[in-house]
Amino acid sequence: MTVRNTGKKIALGFAVACLPLVAASFAAFVYLVIEKGMQHVLTGSALATTLFFVSCAIVLFFMSKPPRYALRPWHEKEDADVGPT
DSSP, X not given: OOOXXXXXXXXXXXXXXXXXXXHHHHHHHHHHHHHHOTTSHHHHHHHHHHHHHHHHHHHHHHHTOXXXXXXXXXXXXXXXXXXXX
């Protein structure tokens, strides 16, 4: 089983940090739809901000996933696991 390195842990932290921002911008979007309607400039901006934070959270989450198998150097030969005989 492989584990996350430091960079992937940082990406996961930022993905989790995006979730409250998604909630806040979505709440602002709902408020603006109710108060000003869908045709107002601020409503469209709030929707764009919400979609931006959602896409950032998704991309950062997939970037933070650990590799499925251990990566070997590109110049290592296929039968390098076999010891000298």
